[in-house]
Amino acid sequence: MAADMVTTPLADATNTHYEGLARDELLITRCTACGRHQFPPRAVCYGCSGAGTLDWVRASGEGEVWSFVTFHKAYFPLEVRSVPYNVAVVLLEEGPRIVTNIVGLPDEALAIGLRVQAAFRHEGDQHLVVFHPATEPATHPATDSAASTDAAQTS
Numbered sequence: 001m002a003a004d005m006v007t008t009p010l011a012d013a014t015n016t017h018y019e020g021l022a023r024d025e026l027l028i029t030r031c032t033a034c035g036r037h038q039f040p041p042r043a044v045c046y047g048c049s050g051a052g053t054l055d056w057v058r059a060s061g062e063g064e065v066w067s068f069v070t071f072h073k074a075y076f077p078l079e080v081r082s083v084p085y086n087v088a089v090v091l092l093e094e095g096p097r098i099v100t101n102i103v104g105l106p107d108e109a110l111a112i113g114l115r116v117q118a119a120f121r122h123e124g125d126q127h128l129v130v131f132h133p134a135t136e137p138a139t140h141p142a143t144d145s146a147a148s149t150d151a152a153q154t155s
C-alpha cells in the first residue's frame, strides 16, 4: 500500500516541492490556463477546473500568519525537540496557504496578520520551510556589510 502511494502522480508532484526546499526554493503550482496558484498540488485546478495544466513556480516566500496554535505537549516526540512549539498556517502572497512553523520570535508574540518571510532549514536529508517575521534583521551579515561598503565607495 505504501509503495502504491509514493508512485501516484500527486506524490511525485509533492516530491518536486521537497526537491525545491533542498535548493532553498519554495515551489508551488500555478495553473497555465487561469494563472491561479495552488498548494498543495492538485490534479485539477480549483480556479478553472482545468486538468493537467499546472506548472511549478518559485513563490516569493512572503506572506502573513493566517492561523496558528501553540503546542505545550509533544505529540510526535521524534519530530519535536522541545515544547512549547507553534504550528502555523501562512497565507502566501500568491494565495495558497502552507502549514509551517514560525521562528525568530516568542510564541506569545505570534499574531494573525503578522508579515513573515520564508527561510529554509536542512537537517540531514530533511528539508523544511519555516517562516520568520518579515521585519527581522537580515540573516546575511556578510552580504549586508558588502552592500554598505559598496554604498560608502560610491558616495
Ligand SMILES: [Zn+2]
Residues within 6 Å of the ligand: 031, 032, 033, 034, 035, 036, 045, 046, 047, 048, 049, 050
Ligand atoms: Zn486554472
